[in-house]
Amino acid sequence: MATVAVTQFSDRLAAAVERTHSSLVVGLDPVVEQLPPELDGDLDAFCRGIVDAVADHAVAVKPQSAFFEAHGADGVRAFWAACDYARSAGLLVIADAKRGDIGSTARAYADAFAGADAVTVNPYLGGDSVEPFLETCRRCGTGVFFLVKTSNPGAADVQDERLADGRRVWERVAELVAEWGRDLVGSSGLSSAGAVVGATHADELPVARRLLPRAPFLLPGIGAQGARPADVAGAFTAAPGSALVSASRSVIYAFRETGGDWRAAAAAEAERLAGEIRSVARG
């Protein structure tokens, strides 16, 4: 019986980080009012321009579904066009959708995002709700990044609540993520079940890393949200791909600070950030 060999997402990620020497993920958060005026609100042109500008400096892009969905069906078409364009440019695509639902609905979401390399998922609904996503990982070689501890101040409301055994809610979630990702560990030693941990919580990163030794971390919060690459040192292990640092507005709208061509400004900021992250990851 022939079996189809699928390369795990985590192994593809590790290889991509080694090839590009970059752990930078550029978030695609297109807001019409903030685009370069010459584009006249053309999301496609903006996403293509950013992908071209950062392709030599980033390992992945992270299109944020909300900014596309705000434009209805046209926006969703632009979302997938951006994903396709990025993949053809050699970048991995992490669909930032933060989905989470149950049963056949979770299955439909897993199918909806199987065209990306990985998708972000909300864990509040528990193990059976994430199983369709894990099944897609096993079958298609895709990945999932589960929200563990988010970068916003309000994260404390639920995620930092203290459980009876002394753990916080997000630590319990981290343990679940470790469990969910156990059979998705590739030859790189990393699992294809990753974790979103805010770069804004520098003190928590070593705790999260202890709970999730094999999970690739996706670390948002650098740039506009105030964290700096040096804050995320505790997230890296020796494995390439162990931690991905995500920046969105500070890269894609860099021209608003620096002036000049918007693509050149994004490329320069991506190159600068990638270098800074490289020195942190090696430190």
Place this chain on the structure above:
Amino acid sequence: MATVAVTQFSDRLAAAVERTHSSLVVGLDPVVEQLPPELDGDLDAFCRGIVDAVADHAVAVKPQSAFFEAHGADGVRAFWAACDYARSAGLLVIADAKRGDIGSTARAYADAFAGADAVTVNPYLGGDSVEPFLETCRRCGTGVFFLVKTSNPGAADVQDERLADGRRVWERVAELVAEWGRDLVGSSGLSSAGAVVGATHADELPVARRLLPRAPFLLPGIGAQGARPADVAGAFTAAPGSALVSASRSVIYAFRETGGDWRAAAAAEAERLAGEIRSVARG
């Protein structure tokens, strides 16, 4: 200075329940393989047919975004077409999207779903993440149903964890929802910030109701998931609109059990369920 008077979602809901004498919400979960063969996979025709069939028996429809998103941009167009059609048929529309994100992303999601009467939202990211949705409620007279305790078995993984003070995580979330909805209470006495509580957890419903005296409850889990209308008696208060009972597959695919015309089968099951719920709500 002129101010625009906006009718609160909760007041529109209360009026709609009084007018229709129904607390039934019909979930639109279109799966191509399960549609009546004569429709040849036409989601639009299916949704229109179901809306026509249930309009006299339900107070709202709940289109499930995932099943539309699984068809990409075309599916998202069909989602909004179904919403428009349902509203023109006099039904309220609860967009079941379970979104949740932070900052400007949450704002984009709130905008994306402002065209529905209400939207379901995941609370894991905390207060600042839900504020853009609440702001849309205040400005547009829409509502939010926050996931509190979901109907699936895996809900226990995170939601039932016991906090240091003895509460479970979902009870903490319920308290947050009560807080978030405090300034959205309309003249009906209900808040426009509602709660999703699985009908499969009959014993928890009175607990949830005590924590959330003013929240409209959206109760999924009837029918295919095994709960029965009698299980949700503890969710109703004297206020019309206090509890909405949602059924999806058991209504929209009723023809698979009964045979005959799919629209007639859906209408008959919706009428039967609405009557059963009416007797529970009055009990």
